[in-house]
Amino acid sequence: MLQEKIGFIGCGKMGEALCKSMVNSRLSEASRIIASDVLAERCKLLSQEIGIQTTQNNKDVASFADIIILAVKPQMVNEILADLKNSITQRHLVVSIAAGIPIQCIESRLQSGVRVIRVMPNTPCLVGLSATAFALGLHATQKDGQLVSTIFNSVGKVFHMDEKYLDAVTGLSGSGPAYVYMFIEALSDGGVKMGLPRDIATILAAQTVLGAAKMLLETGQHPAQLKDAVTSPGGTTIEGLSKLEDSGFRSAVINAVEAATLKSKELGE
Numbered sequence: 001m002l003q004e005k006i007g008f009i010g011c012g013k014m015g016e017a018l019c020k021s022m023v024n025s026r027l028s029e030a031s032r033i034i035a036s037d038v039l040a041e042r043c044k045l046l047s048q049e050i051g052i053q054t055t056q057n058n059k060d061v062a063s064f065a066d067i068i069i070l071a072v073k074p075q076m077v078n079e080i081l082a083d084l085k086n087s088i089t090q091r092h093l094v095v096s097i098a099a100g101i102p103i104q105c106i107e108s109r110l111q112s113g114v115r116v117i118r119v120m121p122n123t124p125c126l127v128g129l130s131a132t133a134f135a136l137g138l139h140a141t142q143k144d145g146q147l148v149s150t151i152f153n154s155v156g157k158v159f160h161m162d163e164k165y166l167d168a169v170t171g172l173s174g175s176g177p178a179y180v181y182m183f184i185e186a187l188s189d190g191g192v193k194m195g196l197p198r199d200i201a202t203i204l205a206a207q208t209v210l211g212a213a214k215m216l217l218e219t220g221q222h223p224a225q226l227k228d229a230v231t232s233p234g235g236t237t238i239e240g241l242s243k244l245e246d247s248g249f250r251s252a253v254i255n256a257v258e259a260a261t262l263k264s265k266e267l268g269e
């Protein structure tokens with residue numbers, strides 16, 4: 001269990017998912033977590049649902065917490081850091097999950113020497129299956145990196161990477177769940193078109209994605225090997241694959257990752 005007290009600045013979808021998973025995985029006691037949000041209603045809901053402390057004043061988060069997790073929209077980061085400049089000191093570790101915001105941009109708005117780590121998680125952290133990458137700032141130590149690894153390992157897989165890769169991580173796994181939801185919905189639509197009941201089609205589609213991902217992670221085989229293994233000559237699967245190729249499926253996915261990566265870069269400019 002973490003000894004450090006955790007504070008969330010902004011507790012929307014990602015903040016809530018992280019908070020809940022930290023409490024559910026017993027990484028932290030709810031009483032050692034504080035979260036701020038602009039809306040009183042939201043604060044009340046978070047306190048009731050997770051049992052954490054909440055506040056509408058970001059400075060309360062800085063006074064309480066050792067680790068400050070910045071979980072607001074990227075556009076809000078500058079304004080919030082300006083407001084907290086005197087409250088965040090070298091005793092804090094600042095962990096930013098804001099898409100696209102470079103470490104240097106955060107460090108330059110804080111007192112000198114403050115330790116900063118940039119993290120890109122994704123929402124499946126709520127079910128313990130997040131894919132996360134993080135990069136250390138100028139003053140962050142290996143021990144800080146281990147702490148962040150521990151936090152995000154408790155909710156999935158985590159990789160320590162150079163910051164230059166984080167926009168691409170954002171385009172792939174940060175935004176990736178949305179691509180996969182769209183794929184699942186499309187698979188289900190295909191099933192419904194062919195006469196399956198909607199509820200069963202959607203579960204068949206989701207379980208297929210889950211199972212295929214698990215096969216890949218557990219066997220360590222290349223996706224093409226696993227694909228070939230279920231594609232018999234003249235069979236049904238090659239008919240389906242051939243239509244996906246005709247429709248530019250691979251290029252569509254590659255272009256999606258590229259566009260989201262470029263958008264992440266743009267947010268940081």
Ligand SMILES: NC(=O)c1ccc[n+]([C@@H]2O[C@H](COP(=O)([O-])OP(=O)(O)OC[C@H]3O[C@@H](n4cnc5c(N)ncnc54)[C@H](OP(=O)(O)O)[C@@H]3O)[C@@H](O)[C@H]2O)c1
Nearest residue numbers: 010011012013014015037038071072073074097098099121
């Ligand atoms: N969603 C994802 O899959 C994902 C994945 C990886 C990283 N991220 C990053 O995580 C960050 C949060 O994303 P999200 O999807 O959780 O956004 P979100 O749901 O909009 O959460 C942001 C929260 O911060 C609150 N907030 C706004 N201004 C504030 C202020 N001045 N002080 C304190 N709280 C404030 C917002 O309140 P109001 O709604 O009332 O304005 C909202 O509840 C973003 O930077 C995003 O790039 C998201």
